[in-house]
Amino acid sequence: MLERDFFLNDTLTVAEKLIGKRMSFKNNEGRVLKGIITETEGYFGDDEASHAAKGITKRNKPMFSFGGITYVYFIYGMYYCFNVSTEKEGFPSAVLIRGIKLEDPEFIVQGPGKMCKVMGISLLHNNLDVCHKNGTFNFYETGLLPKIQTSGRIGIKKNIHLPWRFFTNPKDL
DNA sequence: GACCGGATCCGT
DNA sequence: CGGATCCGGTCT
Numbered sequence: 001m002l003e004r005d006f007f008l009n010d011t012l013t014v015a016e017k018l019i020g021k022r023m024s025f026k027n028n029e030g031r032v033l034k035g036i037i038t039e040t041e042g043y044f045g046d047d048e049a050s051h052a053a054k055g056i057t058k059r060n061k062p063m064f065s066f067g068g069i070t071y072v073y074f075i076y077g078m079y080y081c082f083n084v085s086t087e088k089e090g091f092p093s094a095v096l097i098r099g100i101k102l103e104d105p106e107f108i109v110q111g112p113g114k115m116c117k118v119m120g121i122s123l124l125h126n127n128l129d130v131c132h133k134n135g136t137f138n139f140y141e142t143g144l145l146p147k148i149q150t151s152g153r154i155g156i157k158k159n160i161h162l163p164w165r166f167f168t169n170p171k172d173l
Numbered sequence: 174g175a176c177c178g179g180a181t182c183c184g185t
Numbered sequence: 186c187g188g189a190t191c192c193g194g195t196c197t
Contacts, residue, residue: 041180049180051193059193076181077190083180096180113181155180 002139004131007067011086011093014067015042016166018095020144020173026136027120036142039099039110039167041153043083045092048158052092062127063092070137072116072126079113082121084130084137098154101170108170146173 002021007014024034043063045052051060051073062071062085071083071094083094099110102118109115116122130137146168152160 043180051180054194057194073180074192075179077179077192079181081180098180111182117182153180157179 001133002131002141004066004068006139007084007086007131008088009067009086011042011044011095012164014084014086015040015095015164016148018097018139019148019166019168020142020146022140022142023097023100024138024140025119025121025125028124033102033119034104035100035102035109036144036170036173037097037099038101038108038146038170038173039097039165041096041098041166042086042164043094043096047162049153049156049160050092052094056092060092063094064090065127068129068131070125070128070130072121072123074123075113080116080122081112082116082125098165099167099170101173110170144173 018037018040021037026032043050052063056064062069065085066089067086069085083096086093098112101108109118128136148168150163151165153165
């Protein structure tokens, strides 16, 4: 299982290294969904595209936590997006999980809103510790070494040129 | 209390 | 490219 020190790392390092890792999620019915992460993005407080750009609020508070805390938010009146905080306590940063290749049965999900919808992630799953053993969320090593590409982040208007999106071809996994 | 824009998705 | 749909943040 990925422990606290993994999530305390630099945000872009965490975002890149999460590609090819396994995520498990215990949904509201107690069923455990597992899959390999295929797409992520990094966000910082010192970044006009980030929710934390204007300081701490009730909503973005998990971004200010030490690494390994979930940040789920509601957007466009219809979707949830799932992030995990990174770096040290008080430093606003998180990685948005944008895509996953679910196992058993195999199913590729691309897009953060769609991923939350398919898996059943909602605000109930905000502010949880992914380093808690047998928690709602846990992350694991897989030994996979996926070929990772980068690009600008999706759906933002500021800092669109920064190559802070990381992804691999789900079909290569 | 009102207004505005958004880390999305899907169909056209 | 626009519509769905509603919450958080900001200003009054």
